[in-house]
Amino acid sequence: MSDPKHHVEKPYLITRRLKPENQETPIQFIENDFISNNLFYRRNHFTYPKLTFSNYFLSINGLVTTPLLLSMHNILQLPSKTVEVVLECSGNKRSLFEPRVFGEQWGKGAMSQGVWKGVPLRTLLEISGIKEAAKEVVVEGYDFGVRTDLDKVFSYTRSLPLKNALHPDTIIAYEYNKQPLSFIHGFPFRLIVPQWYGMASVKWIKQISVIGSHFTGPYQNIDYMYYPNEENDDGAHPVTTINVNSTIQKPLDMARLNTGKHVIKGIAWTGKGCITKVEISKDNGSTWSEAQVYDSKSSYKWVSWSYEWDSVEKGIFTILSKATDSTGQTQPIKPYWNRNGYGYNAIDQIKVKVE
């Protein structure tokens, strides 16, 4: 017999696809700063790599003075760095594009954040040494599969410009929220690139190669490119840092509310600088008020914000949220439409009926 006292209402991941596993965080129902491991969004290009890591070594090679083969033990002995970082899939909010865009129909929850601990990539590169001709650092994951467009097997591999690879907060993470990194999120080592969209944070790292040219793998030169035109590739440019953005968590879209006091709350985040202002409109953009923003100095995390609304009148209200960051970037009214649906960051919008 089931016991009513043991039932706790809780949200779950929202399934977009199972093979490969793509599930998003129920972001409207998240109340913590850090997402628990099981509600962290899952975005995979392939089925999970079937490997045992009992004999794992990380190879650092290419344009380095001393190629390295590091055991897990070696890496865990090095000085660690802890960063609090929002990871956002560049396809987050894709389902909101008009005209609609094909691909995974992410809602507003292809993003999560938490506390990552690991070794700065810079530390490893300092140990190996970098040759003068070095331009980019290529990070390869253990996950792989056939790309039907190229009729060939590829592993998930991406590069970072040397400047970003050497940033002291770009880390090879092995802990998430003070727990060992879970297999599904990249055990034993996952690259964490703060401020970049999630595609940069390669999971299940196999090797790191320093190269003297621009890397042109398909997860960099075909996918994760903004294509502004439906019919051709003119104006294509790579997806890199996170756009300034905000999401209303409460009230829920299309909710019916009573007259009286309601808290409008949500989150805001950016890939450049930090959030300086979140504005709320209750009249579809005619007038704006500033929301209270909490902990706005945290540059890699989202910030929470809230606004108290005393809804005395009955009727239908379109509520908007608009974030601005310290570089002066602000959310646009219309998103930057692109063929593969990356980087959506238009002003967030919900509708409610007060009755």
Add this chain to the structure above:
Amino acid sequence: MSDPKHHVEKPYLITRRLKPENQETPIQFIENDFISNNLFYRRNHFTYPKLTFSNYFLSINGLVTTPLLLSMHNILQLPSKTVEVVLECSGNKRSLFEPRVFGEQWGKGAMSQGVWKGVPLRTLLEISGIKEAAKEVVVEGYDFGVRTDLDKVFSYTRSLPLKNALHPDTIIAYEYNKQPLSFIHGFPFRLIVPQWYGMASVKWIKQISVIGSHFTGPYQNIDYMYYPNEENDDGAHPVTTINVNSTIQKPLDMARLNTGKHVIKGIAWTGKGCITKVEISKDNGSTWSEAQVYDSKSSYKWVSWSYEWDSVEKGIFTILSKATDSTGQTQPIKPYWNRNGYGYNAIDQIKVKVE
């Protein structure tokens, strides 16, 4: 350390609200005829009733010859009936209405089905005897809360016309899929009314009253009414039986596919008679082909259907599914718009890009 061999990709309930708990079944990812208990959609009007059922008695009263007070043991001793039934929330697919409708934004998964075992309500009413003036049977649940529109506390209570109450397949269920009914789905007893939308299947039954008039509680006379007009209540009529309907499970909406063979698959169901035909269009309704329908004689269950599509041409395709039942009802092109968004059953539609 997490073990890759232990990770199984699986879908979860989709959270629409937590207080009260409203979560839908990930219907696109369901491959079984019967939904496991944990993926069965949850639709509550209130927080869960906080009751211990150790001293449970079911009262049958009103216009009966012999009022009864039955223990759980008494009820479990009576001859049982097993029915395979789809339950569908009348708000299923509400989010698809245009213009949009306020309320819980259910997608296509506010429905589930399984095997229910219990005692026919008819059996209980035969034991108590029904007086001649009887017109309706009122079933009250233990769940209750304040209705802000009426500023008063109500329990969840609904009536059935005598004819439906006496139907041999209308049961007081205590088992689901051969397991004791779980608390969240109505333990110890839940009314199951085949062919009616789910609001009729009252959970946590407290008492059953036979009355000689038409019951006018708010979950019958305010909610669960079709209001065809935005501005007034003209033409209001009650939500009762399930409309003929179908849902495409595969491919996923807005998926990118390769050229070649694809199986289009889904389910179809109706509240009257049984499904006789499911037609598929791959050209937004210009031409139609019949899908293969499995087990089409099962009248209370959904039927599965599939259609093999050899997509030789590249391009964008709008795929439709249209079910017809044995009473000649078929899915309309446009849904019957109504203010509270009940009974959506327009032809189902997805878009895919073949590339």
